[in-house]
Amino acid sequence: MPSSDRTLAPASPEEVGLSREGLANTDAALQALIDAGxxxxxxxxxxxxxxxxxxxxxxxKSLATGEALAADTIFRIFSMTKPVTAVAMVILYDQGLWRPEDPIARHLPALADLKLADGSAPGRQPTMLDLMTHTAGFSYGFTPDDPVDALYLQSHPLRASSMTEMAERLGALPLAYEPGSQWRYSIAMDVQGAVIEGLSGQSLPDFMRTRIFEPLGMADTGFFVPAEKQDRLPGLYEMGPEGRLREARSLLGRDHQTTPALPSGGGGLFSTAADYARFAQMLLNRGEWAGQRIVSPQAVALMTTNHLSEALLAAGHGIGVQQIRPGYGYGFNGVVIYDPAAADLPVGAGTYLWDGAAGTWFWIDPVNDLLFVGLIQRMAVAGMPLVQPMTQRLIAKALLVG
Known part of the structure; x- marks a missing residue:
């Protein structure tokens, strides 16, 4: 089917080889979690x-008012921003503006001559491939008793007033490990935002808007929600110690109504299910949408291929439900299930996925030519239901034919 016809026109489940009952069972499993609080x-x-x-x-949408959630609710997608940033990066890759083997400092001089925590020079400086795969040596500052994370918490690079200041703060911090030797969830995708601005000459929001959101018709996606759309934001919750959902604070601090000073390529976007599905379908179309070329098939393949070594895959790295392991690797800014049997998941080889801090999740499965977007509003802390693997198994049961 030409990509111009692969633009999410409606169809019945039976027309595309899906069981109506299987889809209902998937929603029923989520409804059971809602009913259970x-x-x-x-x-x-x-x-x-x-x-x-x-x-x-x-x-x-709101536990306080009981207002029903709507299909066009605008969610805080947090780290589901990361795959969008990856596409922005590979658009620039297509233009020949960077290569995986480049040192990061070639494109962001503030990160030249990075040192390890003991003050010594690493065996090599981190590369763009390291930056795209959480293997550069950066961190997020999640663990106060980690000496490098403690320095992140003092410096707060993500509280900088600009991309330039963020890079300067990060350049003064030590690497957490030798580049390429570990996988650690990190500020890397925010660094990519600074690279995008430097290489494109546009702000990150303008680049994403003109090169991704507008071509794909993602009208409700951006780094802020304007005043006239604020009523479409849902409440944000976390599980309280008494076992009931309670209001939670956004990782962004507040919901921006105008472009933020430091737009986060790692977690700053708001979006809807329909908008994100357009993005996901473009990836399944190998970079095309409605006859428009957003990014090359080769760049999509590079983004959705595992780049971790066998040693890293076996080392027990991960974050939340995303536990890196044999079969469950990492491409650019997202997981790649390159061996479903080894990963123990009933999806096709090459499935690409990620999730967000408020529990949102998605995957694209090129073998089964399928995409799934799930949006919720619960901060993903300890005890969070494992909705992504649960829905992957249920959707697998809904597949009727190829």
Whole structure:
């Protein structure tokens, strides 16, 4: 099917080889979590063969008012920003502006001559491939008793007033490990935002808007939610010590109504299920949408290929549900399931996925030509239901034919 026809026009499940009952069972499993008080609500979207077959909104947008969640609710997608940043990066890769083997400092001089925590020079400076795969030696500052993370918490590079200041703060911090020797969830995708600005001459929001969001028709996606759309934001919750959902604070501190001073390529976007599905379908179309070339097939392949060594895959790295392991590797800014049997997941080889801090998740499965977007509003802390693998197993049971 030409990519111009793979633009999420509606279809019945049966037309694309999906079981209506299987889709209902997937939503029923999420509804059970809502009924149990684990989630306030959920929006799910499923597409196959470039056709939209299922969208459902369950539960409430606000626990205080009981207002129902809607399909066009604008969610805080946090780290589901990272795959979008990867696409922005590979657009510039297509232009020949960077290569994986380049030292990061070639494109961001503030990160020249990085040192290890003991003050010594690393065996090599981190490369762009390291930056794209969380193996550069950066961190996020999540662990106060880690000496490098403690320095991140003192410096707060993500509280800088500009990309330039963020890079300067980061350049003064030590690497957490020798580049390429570990996988550690990190500030890397925010650094990519600074690289994008430097290479493109545009701000990160303008680059994403003009090169990704507008071509894809992602009208409700951006780094802020304007005043006239603020009523479409849902409540944000976490599980309290008494076992009930309570209001939670956004990782961004507040919901921006104008472009933030430091737009986060690692976690700053807001989006809807329909918008994110357009992005995901473009990846399944190998970089095209409605006859427009967003990025080359070769760049999509580079982004959605595992780049971790066998040693890193076996080393026990990961974050939350995303535990790196044999079969479950990492491409550019997202997991790649390159061996489903080894990963113990019923998806096709080459499935690319990621999630967000408020529990949102998605995957694209090129073998089964399928995408799934799930949006919820519960901060993903200890005890969070494992909704991504759960829905992957349920959707696998809904597959009827190829």
């Amino acid at each position: 684990e989630l306030a609500g959920a929006v799910t979207l499923v597409a196959r063969h470039g056709r939209l077959v299922h969208t459902n909104a369950m539960g409430v």
